[in-house]
Amino acid sequence: MTLSVNIQRTLGGFDLTTAFDAPDGVTVLFGRSGSGKTSIVKSIAGLLTPQGGRVALGDRVLFDSAARVNLPVHKRRFGYVFQDSRLFPHLSVRENLCYAARVSGRGARQPGGVAELLGIGHLLDRRTHALSGGEAQRVAIGRALLSEPDMLLMDEPLASLDGPRKAEIFPYLEGLRRETGLSILYVTHNMAEVARLATHIVLIENGQVVRSGTPEALLTDPDMVRVLGIRDAGAVLSATVMAHHSDGLSELRVSAGTLVLPSVDAPEGAQLRVRILAHDVILSRTRPEGLSALNILPVRVLALRRGEGPGVIVQLEAGEDRLLARITRRSADAMGIAEGATCFAVMKSVAVSRTDIAVGLQSGG
Template structure:
């Protein structure tokens, strides 16, 4: 279900003026803190009223200043998941799950229906104070789902969790989209979450949309590094598991050849997303030999972006995919890198973190 947003509001010295369409799938609002991401989601939910504009979800108008339409929050049929779980401490998990559906009068599903999906079936009779941060957030997601929303709004749902808890919950978010087909508007400033979940990205800066589009286009555009951040610059490749040898190295097929990564918990034939950071890609003018690095792909230089410092971001064509490499200006000059240059991208297997691999989410790439 497509969400269309065209809104403006003055927020105490900050001007929010945002226009974008969020197609079916997971649309990620990405930007630095203070860029206006949460204000956009609150406007969609009805928790913040724009000065002017319109919000439409499918064929329903949720807000329109011209027609003076402003659908109340509880009638917008949106599920909202906040940064913290906001569970009711006097209710157990089962009653927390049922609360929103009971208040809105929507939803005929039982708590058990989301139990297996989110791995919380064994928690239904537990008090909320006995939940871990990751468990509490999964209950909050389940509560939103049981209200049978037309769309799920997730405002930095992992921001309050530590690394291990984030790693615990990300696979459930992937399963949620894959199993329910529910469209999601997802807010984050964490690039790993963008790379794993997004089928569409909206980049925000100072309250305005800088650009929007598919991850394969935006994440590998050298001109977007300024917005995305140099350390987070990288590409997301579509891959398929083709072998699981006994030595603990999974063999993947990508459009440019083979990738070898530390054991991935996925069967042969599984489709994956693999995020490769620009800082983990080395370039060689000739195919190297005698290296410990297992991953060597033939590539061609598409573009270079030279910053004010010693670094250069190099955009590469790798089969049907695109990569980014971050090299020094000295290396780029010594290799004579320019658009059209053929070379090889070299990546260590251990450089790819398990948190940068998503199973079963390729649409939008």
């Protein structure tokens, strides 16, 4: 079901005036720290009260200032996962999981199935102080699921975790939508999380919605690089695992050809999303030979955006997909890179890390 949000609230130095729809899938609210993301999700959950507007989940109105509707938190039927796990330290993992089901009055599920989904079955009798950060967040997600919510709200759930713990929890986040069917509103300022998890993106800047749409459309729009951040600019490609080779490389099919990447942990035939950063793409006007780079795709230049510095962002058509390349103005001029030009995009296999590959997520419309 679709979450519809249209709220107004004064927040310190700026006015939060936000309107967007979050369709089925994983909608990510993305913006820099201080842009108003957490205030938005707390207003949706009922933890903050907007000064005006309307919030509805499907045909259920949760807040409507004109109609004087303001459902309390426990009646909004959201599962809320905070940045810190907020587990009860005096209870075991099992007792933490069961608490939400008991308090909500809706939970009919037993913790066993959720524990298996999140890989925490072996932790059920452990006290929460003995958990790692990643384990604690998985328990927090399980507690939210066991309240039988209509939707999950996840506010920077990985922000307090280091790199290895983030890598540990990513597969469980990807599996939530597939296994539960629940839609998720996910808040982050980390572009890697956006590229890996989002099926729909809402860009927030100073309390305003700059734009919303699919990852394929927004992440490869040169005009959005300013909001997304030049260092994180890149594309998300849909891919299918074709083969795993004995030398530790996996072969993936994309719409423009083939990608060869370090061993991908997915079976042949699996559908993947692969993030390709703009600064990892090299352009050549002719098909290069004698290179160590294994990935060469034919592309057509769709647009160029020249910044104030020496860099140029080039939007490329690669089959049915879009890529971004970040090159220097000098190279673009010397090579005659212009709209409509054909060339080849070159990418090193090792430039794509395992954290840039997502399994089984499809983008929304």
